[in-house]
Amino acid sequence: MTLIPTWLLFTSPTARFEIMRKALGLHLLFLICLTAATTQASHAKSLCRAGERIVFSCQAGAKTVSLCAAGTGLRELTYRFGAPGRPLELEYSNKEVPVKARFWFDSESWPKGSSSAVSFEIGGHRYVVYHAHGVFGVDGGPNRAGVRVERGEEEIANIACHEKSAIDRLSEELRDSGLAPARADHSFAGEWEIDLRTPAEKDARAECGSASFKLRQTGGTITGETMATVGCGRMNEGGEATVEGTATGNTAVLNVTSGRSGEVVRGWAVREGDNLRWETIEQIKAGEPEGDSGLILRSGLLVRSEKR
Structure with missing residues (x-):
């Protein structure tokens, strides 16, 4: 319910309309500025660029792990790793080839939590960006996020993020782009x-x-x-x-x-x-x-x- 000041009731209809129009305009301007500020704040916590959407991002000390999407759906996906404001340590994208030719996706949910992962390979090394969180932790341990590097069956690096810094929109992106399997239960659990x-x-x-x-x-x-x-x-x-x-x-x-x-x-x-x-x-x-x-x-x- 909208409350109208008493003094406004004694103004002419034309003056009343003009006052309310200006008030509405200021309110809309505030919402636009707030939305822009929120978007800029989110991008400041990622390595995504203007025109890209954050699919996933988390902070690992002074470094940032980010997955960024451009265009409609997940047609173009880019992985970036490095410190904000400095040259990237690694960047990988599907660019001109279908996203499923370069990236592999996994997403699972349960009543009290969910997990998601995106993996890709470079020079015989497999990179897995992961995030698992639940109300009471995961598998008896804490929630976790980060990127691990594997060579064959050997894990050669695991860069853990501060889990609370994670921005995870992978499940929504997979669903909206039609990449999520119609039958979601591929879990081995x-x-x-x-x-x-x-x-x-x-x-x-x-x-x-x-x-x-x-x-x-x-x-x-x-x-x-x-x-x-x-x-x-x-x-x-x-x-x-x-x-x-x-x-x-x-x-x-x-x-x-x-x-x-x-x-x-x-x-x-x-x-x-x-x-x-x-x-x-x-x-x-x-x-x-x-x-x-x-x-x-x-x-x-x-x-x-x-x-x-």
């Missing part, structure tokens, strides 16, 4: 299980004879454990942090360590609908004693366990 029992064991209702992955995912990083039993006579329990890997979209590369023998293998994990397809690619480290089968599950289609 949860417990996945496969029944390895023979028909006779199923008829006998044997409780042994299964293999499972219990996975956690933050952005593109996956950790967890594995367990398998065969005929109740052999157990392969990996234990905490025996599954590690990275995910891009619905595909992940996982390193799995056997708790039985210490064998380490690498494999592909692919989300197929509500299932998880697993296949071993190679052995990274032989188990002890040599020749002992450490990791029982070599391939198979796992389903979400009801014991979550």
Whole structure:
């Protein structure tokens, strides 16, 4: 409800209109100036330039990590890293090629938080810009943001930002540009299980004879454990942090360590609908004693366990 000063009621209609028109004009001017000041303040906290939108930005000490979009949607995306006001240390953009040819996106949300990641490769190095935050932290730890650099399966750098400085609009940009998958659940988080029992064991209702992955995912990083039993006579329990890997979209590369023998293998994990397809690619480290089968599950289609 708008309150009109009493004295204004005793002015002529023409004078009243003119006074209110000028007041409205001053109000609109204030809103325009406020919006411009807010935009300038946001850009001052990023390395984005005039005409660009901030997709993501955070402060890592004196340095800034920024992802900036130009044009409609995410047709042109640029990564910049460096100290504001000084020459950039790294700049990378898709420019004349489609954005999906240079950048990979991942975004996940849950009732009390969300995570997002953008990755790209330069000279055999993979750069992952990440942000994960929840009301009570993430995976028992604090909220986090920054950029990590990987070479193969090795993390060679992780530049952490002050998480509260993060400006994260990736999920909205992906949705508005149509790049977000229509089926948003590509998460690997949860417990996945496969029944390895023979028909006779199923008829006998044997409780042994299964293999499972219990996975956690933050952005593109996956950790967890594995367990398998065969005929109740052999157990392969990996234990905490025996599954590690990275995910891009619905595909992940996982390193799995056997708790039985210490064998380490690498494999592909692919989300197929509500299932998880697993296949071993190679052995990274032989188990002890040599020749002992450490990791029982070599391939198979796992389903979400009801014991979550």
